[in-house]
Amino acid sequence: MNFLLRPLVALATTIALAAAPDERRSGYDIAGPEIRAMQDDDTANPGNLWVLQGETLWGKPTGAADRSCADCHGDAQMTMKGVAARYPAFDAVLARPLDLEQRINQCRTEHQKAEPLAWESEDLLAVTAFVARQSRGLPITVSASLELRPFLALGKQLFEQREGQLNLSCSQCHDDNWGKQLAGNLIPQGHPTGYPIYRLQWQSLGSLQRRLRNCMTGLRAEPFEYGAPQAIALEFYLMERARGMPMDAPAVRP
């Protein structure tokens, strides 16, 4: 039976793939040649400055525990490989998902006995960029565990819900109208592959949460507070939506 079924299943899979080619495009895929060249070249990608700063912080003892990240995690090139590609991840004690920034801050408060780093601070962006850099080229693989399903459903609901005075949903732009021009801006599919990103318009590195707040403000909606469970649920849904796409942090965006 198994012996008969297997080739059939294989055939069905091939047909399904052929019928529905992967239509997903990252911000990099739709970017112009200058942006791509800037992202690809470590000496030209401004995000790399934060990566280098993050590497320094990785090895620096901090807090009352006087321990560095490296004291617990060793060589980031080995131990942080693929980590950013599977965040937000479920925290069993808090019974909710945490994103990478929150996880880093949890290590600071619990293991280094240090103050948490402020959202969008240079140091938090630097450590996050350094950790995310270790996932470059690796596919996004967030967990699909049972505990996370309600958060995924919340994120999807928030993505598809109209909001703000302009009464638009994320999905109306990023699913229905990607590739079109919103005045001077090309609408991307909104995949979170490259965060934290260096955005030319910001002249700085910025987190995925900052990006989401930008879109929400544009809709004249009240943006979610940094770290709010809704914001993490949206991040989580975006990662699930981009499952399998390669990470390219720190990316460069217009």
Place this chain on the structure above:
Amino acid sequence: MRKPGSRRSRQRRLGDALAAVLALLASAAADAQCEELRPFKIVGDAIPAALTETAGDATRGRAIILDRRLGACLLCHTGPFPEEKFQGTLAPDLTGAGSRWSEGELRLRLVDPTRLNPQTTMPAYYRVEGLTRVAQAWRGKPVLTAEQIEDVVAFLSSLRD
């Protein structure tokens, strides 16, 4: 170290997660406070009567369409606006809108296009109800005032093929 959850604690965690998510959904319910809008009557696919006593001004209407903080129409639309280099490609060209639609039809399309097409991407410019998470600064206010709607209607009506 955390112990890998037994089935019991796993169920409890799932229960907690569900409760937390339900609470978040409830808090996202539609905003309550709304300002009074001028009453208007929809007849067929139009609002035949003007929202104001004084007639709209087409020159002001044109400026409202171009202004990113007011109409911001060219985020999505293209139209006969040679001075604006960046125009959108999400929506039909506004050229000739006055030939395609009557004044009343244009008015409803601005006031609340979801009455014609519930899935539309076009924002409702004169509506305050049934919106979600509107930012504090805009809460209870329509995107455009009744006067501004009439100005834009006057300008669009003048766009003839």
